[in-house]
Each structure stands twice: as C-alpha cells, then as structure tokens.
Amino acid sequence: MHKLIIISGTPGTGKSTIALKLLKYLKKQPKLKQLTITRLDIHDHYKNISTKYNRSLRCYDIDLKKFETLIKQQKKENNILIVDTHIAHLLPKKLVDLAIITTCPNLKKLETRLKTRKYQKSKIRDNLDSEIFQTCLYEASEKWNSFVLDTSKRTNTTKFLEQIKKQL
Secondary structure, eight states: OOOEEEEEEEEESSHHHHHHHHHHHHHOOOOTTHHHEEEEEGGGHHHHEEEEEETTEEEEEOOOOHHHHHHHHHHHOEEEEEETTGGGSHHHSGSSSSSEEEOOOOOOHHHHHHHHHOHHHHHHHHHHHHHHHTTHHHHHHHHHEEEEEEETOOOOHHHHHHHHHOOO
C-alpha cells in the first residue's frame, strides 16, 4: 500500500497543524503500526524544487514538475505519505489518494495568523483574497471530492481524523 494524502489550502489556514495531528493519530493506530507513515515537510525541499527565489514576494517559485517528481519518489518510499502545502491540490489526480482542504473563512483570524508570520502587507492581501475566493478549494473540487475543514471554528479533530482513517 502506497497512499498519498494531500492537505492544501490558503497559507495560514492550518495545513501543517492538521498534518501533524493526522501523522500522530495514524501512527497510533494498531492496524497501521507496521507501516511507514511520513509527513513530507516541503520547506526542506524548496531549493531543490524551485526555479528561483522570488525576492519581491519573499518566497520560492516552485517548478511543478520537480514538485511532482519529489512526491512520486517519496510516495514510493512510504506506505502513507502526508503532504501539506498550498500547492498540493495542483498535483495530478492519479497521484492523490485523499485530499483535505483547510479553510479559514474568519478573515480577521486568518489575517492575524499571517501577521504573526511577518508576511508583508501585499502578501497578506493576496492570501486573504485567495481565501475569499476559495481558490484552493475550487481548484481541488475540480479533481476530487475533498474533505473540507474550517479551522476558524472549534471542531472535533478526533472525529475528523477518524473519518480520514476510514478512507485509507
């Protein structure tokens, strides 16, 4: 079994938090203990999968082919691979086994999260616009029936994680 779970959404919507909780939860499951379950931290690979560092936006410009190659390689090496990044929904449909999209419709809360990261005003505005228009969710819905998690509300995370486990 080689499964890829992607977690996508606008920056600041809780992708990494959910990915870490999912990783911890799956590793505790008795039926999954013998499997290799990994969360791929894309931040560790930016230099290898980018075309350049964009100084004006203060981020890397990702080469989607290199990103896809990295994911394919990591998927082969792991029974369950969790990838959380705002571009995960751009991966080909055939590669992804389960898609989760995080949202934060409470724009004040999202703005606070982005300010905490010290994003510049223009980047905050771009990300707020992306969340207003639900860009990641819309693009993902063209490929998958995704699980959607609103991180601006208190939710029963355990119940959500159990739903995810059932899909594996």
